[in-house]
Amino acid sequence: MAETVAQEMERRLRDAFAPTRLEIINDSAKHRGHTGDDGSGESHFTIVIEAEAFADASRVERQRMVNGALGDIPGDRVHALSIKASAPESAG
Template sequence: MGRMSGPVAQEIETLLRGALAPTRLEVINDSARHHGHAGDDGSGESHFTVIVESPHFEGKNRLARQRMVLGALGDIPGERVHAFAMKCIAPGEAS
């Protein structure tokens, strides 16, 4: 549940792989849990969580890591997707 992959999920995955060369990447669609709530646009792709493990995060703080993810995704978070949560870790860090 939550692993279905629509066009937005695939675009998120492609953009993050291209920008951050992650050693682990999970794009989790949380939209079904929010069906009928604020921000549910009926697309089935309104709420996402990503877990990104990337060597690019080494030595960077949480805010810098989040900015890297948001920078890679352009207008998806906040514009095309209502809710976007992320967990950013460097290889070897506890997840």
């Protein structure tokens, strides 16, 4: 059985950052029938991620890092992605 988009995002982010916290929230149901809803049920997501790798990065750099780790998923297979990336309190 093929992994879902959410499972693939989780795998890619865990591999890239070894996060201390990772939540992938599927917001697609809130956008049913709106622009970008492809009917898959996996078109809109929120990612909450905490990792040491973000300690010295700006908010924009953190978002670029996450998007880079996700490869072709944002914009290609997922219409909308909200990213809340932070470093653990004890970092940097």
